Amino acid sequence: MDSEASILWGVLFGAIGMGYFIYGKNQKSPVPLVCGIALCIFPYFVPNAWLLVLVGAAIMAVPYFWRL
Numbered sequence: 064m065d066s067e068a069s070i071l072w073g074v075l076f077g078a079i080g081m082g083y084f085i086y087g088k089n090q091k092s093p094v095p096l097v098c099g100i101a102l103c104i105f106p107y108f109v110p111n112a113w114l115l116v117l118v119g120a121a122i123m124a125v126p127y128f129w130r131l
Contacts, residue, residue, distance in 0.1 A: 066112060068112040069106070069109075069110070069111075069112045069115055072106065072112055072115045072116060072119065073106030073107075073115065075119075076102045076103075076105070076106055076115070076119040076122075076123075077102065077103050077106065079102055079119075079123060080098070080099045080100070080101070080102025080103040080104075081099065081103065082099070083095045083096070083098050083099030083102060083123075083126065084096060084099030084100060084103065085099070086099070087099055094125065094126050094129055094130065095126045098122055098123070098125050098126050101122050102119065102122050102123065105118060105119070105122065106119075
């Protein structure tokens with residue numbers, strides 16, 4: 064994470080991921096639980112801010128389109 068934008072996007076996606084994680088844990092739903100964990104972890108591995116936004120938006124959309 065080399066730029067301020069990457070740090071701020073990482074914090075935002077981490078906060079949203081925490082919400083997904085708590086929701087998935089309370090509802091005993093594996094899809095939001097796994098997406099929440101992924102949203103908390105993936106910003107550490109994505110160096111580009113634009114790619115960070117694209118991957119984060121894709122992970123955030125998964126629970127909407129794939130329900131168990």
